[in-house]
Amino acid sequence: MKNKLLRITCALFALCMLLAALTLSVSADTTKEWSISKDRTSISNGTTTYTLYNAPNDVYWLPVKTLYYYDVTYMKGTDEEKDFVYTLQSVNATSEILYLEGTFAAGIYVSDDARAALEAFEREENVEYRIFRTSDAYAQSTLKDSTVQALKGLSVTQNVDVTTMQKLKSYNVVYYDESGSLYRQIGILFYFADGGIGFVSFAHLNNSHFDAYGNFSFRSGTAPVCMIEDEALLAAVKDAASSTKDQTPEESYETDAMYLQMMQAVSIPLFWVLFAITGAVLPTVGLILSIVWTRSPKNKKHPRRWYVPLGLCALWLLLTLTIFLMMVI
């Protein structure tokens, strides 16, 4: 009986070890190697090729909510032997619009699939309208399409000296592409001292209204302003302005994502193995030993002594089962 018990216990132990070893054998993706063409018009990670997107001057890269950094420090294929990459980023790990900053180049690179979407963005199709404080681009809220169309349909009511507008509270009216990576500005909303709100549409402006960086210039001259008279439109604009909230992107990194994936690939099965050992195997062994020792001739005088651990092991198993059911159902 002793040998049989020993064999059963050893077999159970070996089974646990085998289970643990099987669940721990995991293969992880290796980091992709990036390369850039000699003319710097395309980059590739070995699977997908991204070509340079010649964005109009008034298109800016500003993802909000999430920002994903690829694990790249050096790109192969350039003239110089070593070219340091400052960042290769996108709005998330699956986006096909990338922004590269390096000693040799800076620009937006897109896959063929994403290019069609960007062409639609340039035509102001499939876009999302937003406003943000001129002083804080990350404090954003969305604008309804109808509100933006109404703003665009306003007529110019006055020409205002731009130098008087610099200190006014203002919101940039922009539209974002489908991926939420790029935006283009279509106007600015100004809150005037008399309580009125005026809209300066970029469609009414020319080059003299912008500085060398493409920003609205407050240096000199006048700008055509469309004062909002319609109450409903005024309410919609005020509502959007007051709804702006900080959307500074949460940054994530490819290496971290990879380690997290690896960790989850290992830790989840490992957790269940430990749970099974602690919650099922050990109390089962205890239960078997208690039953055996209750009937053992050595314990003929005191068989009831082993009823207590029998009950405790049964309770242990019951609690494990309840906890397991709560975790999976």
Add this chain to the structure above:
Amino acid sequence: MLRKLLKYDLKAVWKIWIWLAAAALLVAIPGGLCFRFLNSTMGESSAFFLLQLSAVLGVLACMLVIGGFLVVTEILVFWRFYVNLFSDEGYLTFTLPVSRAQLLLSKTLNACIWLLSSIAVITVSILEITLIVQPAAIGELFKGLGTLITMGGFWSVLWFLELILIALAGIWLSVSIVQLCITIGSIIAKKHKILASIGIYYLVNMVLGFAGQIFTVVGLFSAVGAIDTVLSHVSEAEAPFFATLILLAAAVIVATIAYFIHTITLGKLERKLNLA
């Protein structure tokens, strides 16, 4: 009969323990004063140097007495266990009209009671020192506990009770392990039983410590990585009940292991012990 056994066991330890407890409680006062003095004169000129040195020695002495109190209590209870059952006194003990199960249970209860009492005395000593050094901290502590109870309500009271249960089971487990080591040491060795028991205890501690560390590291690693996935089905309303189950399971696990070890020790006492 168990009550009588326990009474004499408690009486035997009480005679020395009470003086040690009194010393631990009394030494906390000058220790606290020394600590307060050091706190207030930190960075002061060397005029206070001798006084500061004395204060440091005072604090060290206080910590030694309080720490040593627990160690001496453990030595007292387990020495009584050894002497009563495995030395010449054992011949008399085993002639008493009580079962070996009752004898072992009495010794186990004796050890648990004195260890718990020692922990209570040490807690009071620490509170005394805190009261002298920073009285406001006591108020903050009780305020915090009150806030916890208010936030958790019925569940926090339940969890507190379960934690006490886990602590009691843990004390029983640690006492059972020591008793088993002493029993095995006394059975294996004919001479130098104490040394053998200490050796076995260190070996057991080393193995358990090693296994415990691996289990903790691996367990923590897996828990941290898996927690989101594993707890995704547990709603916010179910979370307190889930936590209650986990704590109860922990108490049951510790109690089961303690009982097994206790029963194995009893088995050895009944069948293997030979005082000749």
